[in-house]
Amino acid sequence: MRFLPCGLGAVLVELDDAATRRRLDAALRAQPLHGVREHVPAARTVLLVLEPGADARAVTARVRSLPLAEDTGAADEAEPIEVPVRYDGEDLEEVAATLGMSPAEVVTRHTGQVWTVEFCGFAPGFGYLTGEAGDLVVPRRHDPRPRIPAGAVALADQYTGVYPRSSPGGWQLIGTTSMAMWDTARPTPALLAPGTRVRFVDESRA
Known part of the structure; x- marks a missing residue:
């Protein structure tokens, strides 16, 4: 340290x-x-x-x-929060091509594992999540977009994240959700705090 x-x-x-x-x-x-x-x-x-x-x-x-316990890869044993997603992102096909798989396989891998919020940053309510499988690693876009809508679900490097509000951004967009990531009316405004476990659910299969 x-x-x-x-x-x-x-x-x-x-x-x-x-x-x-x-x-x-x-x-x-x-x-x-x-x-x-x-x-x-x-x-x-x-x-x-x-x-x-x-x-x-x-x-x-x-x-x-402080005694530091061995890292188990799961910060919390609570049930994961389920986040419904429409996999309609503009970059889904490009992400699939980069990973050498079909868009459907990207969706299957994104929904088929539990993600954990490692830390928050960039904007209030924006969590950086890593997956237990670690098999959806893609680069950020060469040309960031000037505006990404709130609720956009995206990938960059080893992380996935959900844009809590409209903002510029350079992550690869794979879907959208209607679930609010940041709401000041809640006792805890941020839905995704560090340590929170998340499972993304394909709305088309719900």
């Missing part, structure tokens, strides 16, 4: 890989630390937002002493 100060009120923890970041994230959720107001996981880092007046060195020592 490498600890970097972020202004006067936060510490960034850099980890060697995503697996170690998952383990630290799980440990912090299971055992909140004195002096840490919240923690924000990313691909290979965890940002520790400190309580006012907290001693950053003491917090760092507490983090170093």
Whole structure:
């Protein structure tokens, strides 16, 4: 672990890989630390937002002493959230060609595995999910779109995600969902928080 100060009120923890970041994230959720107001996981880092007046060195020592359980690949044993999808994305055929399979096979693989939210970013409610099979890895688009509609389901690198609102973006679009990813009327506005497990369901087969 490498600890970097972020202004006067936060510490960034850099980890060697995503697996170690998952383990630290799980440990912090299971055992909140004195002096840490919240923690924000990313691909290979965890940002520790400190309580006012907290001693950053003491917090760092507490983090170093945390027992990190072995990563099992599933952050939560709760039943996955089911997200209905219409697989009508503009890039579905191109994604299939890139992967050397048919569009139907892309849909089968996307719906046939459980995905886990690794971290959130880019926009409120946008979760970066990895699949247990790891078999839908595609590059981002060379030319990002100036506008992607809310509810677009997309792939990029090893991740899948759902755009919570209309925005620019460079991910490969494979479908759309009517389920709201971000709703301030809910007690927890973000549907997909880190650690949440998700199963995508093909609406045409529902």
